[in-house]
Amino acid sequence: MDLLNTLVDKGLRREAPTRDEALAVLATSDDELLDVVAAAGKVRRHWFGRRVKLNYLVNLKSGLCPEDCSYCSQRLGADTGILKYTWLKPQEASEAAAAGLAGGAKRVCLVASGRGPTDRDIDRVSDTVKAIKEQNEDVEVCACLGLLSEGQAERLRGAGVDAYNHNLNTSESTYGAITKTHTYADRVDTVRKAHAAGLSACSGLIAGMGETDADLVDVVFSLRALDADSVPVNFLIPFEGTPLAKEWNLTPQRCLRILAMVRFVCPDVEVRIAGGRELHLRTLQPLALHLANSIFLGDYLTSEGQAGKADLEMIADAGFEVETTEQVTLPEHRRGGGCGSVCGSDAAEACGTEAGAAQAAGAAGTDGTAAGPGTDGTASRPDADGAASGPGAAAAETAVPGARTDLVAVRRRGPGTDLAPNA
Ligand code: SF4
Numbered sequence: 552m553d554l555l556n557t558l559v560d561k562g563l564r565r566e567a568p569t570r571d572e573a574l575a576v577l578a579t580s581d582d583e584l585l586d587v588v589a590a591a592g593k594v595r596r597h598w599f600g601r602r603v604k605l606n607y608l609v610n611l612k613s614g615l616c617p618e619d620c621s622y623c624s625q626r627l628g629a630d631t632g633i634l635k636y637t638w639l640k641p642q643e644a645s646e647a648a649a650a651g652l653a654g655g656a657k658r659v660c661l662v663a664s665g666r667g668p669t670d671r672d673i674d675r676v677s678d679t680v681k682a683i684k685e686q687n688e689d690v691e692v693c694a695c696l697g698l699l700s701e702g703q704a705e706r707l708r709g710a711g712v713d714a715y716n717h718n719l720n721t722s723e724s725t726y727g728a729i730t731k732t733h734t735y736a737d738r739v740d741t742v743r744k745a746h747a748a749g750l751s752a753c754s755g756l757i758a759g760m761g762e763t764d765a766d767l768v769d770v771v772f773s774l775r776a777l778d779a780d781s782v783p784v785n786f787l788i789p790f791e792g793t794p795l796a797k798e799w800n801l802t803p804q805r806c807l808r809i810l811a812m813v814r815f816v817c818p819d820v821e822v823r824i825a826g827g828r829e830l831h832l833r834t835l836q837p838l839a840l841h842l843a844n845s846i847f848l849g850d851y852l853t854s855e856g857q858a859g860k861a862d863l864e865m866i867a868d869a870g871f872e873v874e875t876t877e878q879v880t881l882p883e884h885r886r887g888g889g890c891g892s893v894c895g896s897d898a899a900e901a902c903g904t905e906a907g908a909a910q911a912a913g914a915a916g917t918d919g920t921a922a923g924p925g926t927d928g929t930a931s932r933p934d935a936d937g938a939a940s941g942p943g944a945a946a947a948e949t950a951v952p953g954a955r956t957d958l959v960a961v962r963r964r965g966p967g968t969d970l971a972p973n974a
Pocket residue numbers: 616617618619620623624625626627663664665666697910911912913914915
């Protein structure tokens with residue numbers, strides 16, 4: 552296929568495809584799918600070999616967000632049955648992080664729901680980073696706290712944070728239909744602030760929210776333009792209790808095409824499969840490792856992933872290897888700025904947050920003053936509402952064809968519970 556040969560050649564040269572070429576990847580047929588995966592896999596192996604970087608999410612503060620992101624299980628007023636709790640203490644967060652690191656993760660993603668951090672919140676996160684790095688000096692730490700005010704990115708960098716995640720999520724033209732309480736421009740501004748402060752920028756998208764192919768291509772080209780070091784690709788988890796609960800638009804094949812398109816547009820950056828991996832790729836997850844070079848280990852912010860042991864077995868069975876702390880993630884030409892060689896990134900995830908598509912912790916507002924409920928640390932924890940539990944509990948009856956609500960499990964272990972985390 553001429554298209555694929557062209558895309559491989561461009562990917563090996565770090566040259567962007569044309570917009571039409573990116574759209575053509577999304578329009579390929581199921582008969583062409585394995586050829587698409589093989590082609591994008593060549594680009595992935597050229598820049599990242601067969602390494603898979605593992606990242607581990609720690610949800611520092613869960614739920615009760617004042618923002619209205621339609622996809623998010625933590626939005627204000629959402630009746631999703633998720634765990635709700637205020638800030639973990641540094642030691643609690645450090646213990647959760649240690650479980651992920653022991654499981655093979657090299658990056659810990661510290662995420663808090665909310666519009667954006669207060670200066671007091673930056674203090675809390677700084678204390679948490681210190682506690683984590685005292686126990687694990689080689690760990691990469693990514694913070695995902697929402698929109699940043701002036702000076703906050705510099706304070707995080709000074710506290711030892713390596714990277715900052717803030718997802719663009721979707722195209723500029725459709726952003727207003729997803730969220731009303733902040734703007735696409737707000738998000739771009741925070742990614743730029745993080746980058747300017749020397750933090751490695753992590754910024755990604757959520758697929759499956761009803762967007763068009765053009766929207767997907769637009770947001771990925773925007774991420775390339777922002778020079779993000781890592782691009783988390785979330786697949787929407789349509790949580791019952793959110794406005795997007797009926798948006799079951801993805802198939803495993805569609806997810807693979809999206810990941811391939813992201814790889815061709817952002818050939819030399821860390822492409823991370825984020826929330827919705829198990830739900831939407833299902834038994835095709837191993838094929839996705841030929842496209843992405845990074846995944847989250849274990850659970851997401853508010854939903855449960857497959858067992859960490861199953862993640863590791865999948866990687867080994869597919870012929871890949873877990874990236875070690877001695878191995879630098881990014882190609883040499885992308886090192887030197889940002890957090891330098893420590894985290895192997897330099898230029899621009901939600902933590903890729905959530906990750907869980909339905910949990911990408913972004914934020915709104917730029918002044919950082921409108922902290923959400925529970926951010927003052929006074930609320931007791933945990934205060935899980937206990938409404939739903941276990942796999943499928945978030946899944947009310949649905950008439951949507953193909954909906955796999957049986958695979959949506961609200962997180963009921965790890966931070967905010969008395970049970971050990973999944974790692
Ligand atoms: S994505 Fe972030 S800012 Fe938006 S509702 Fe969820 S926690 Fe709040």
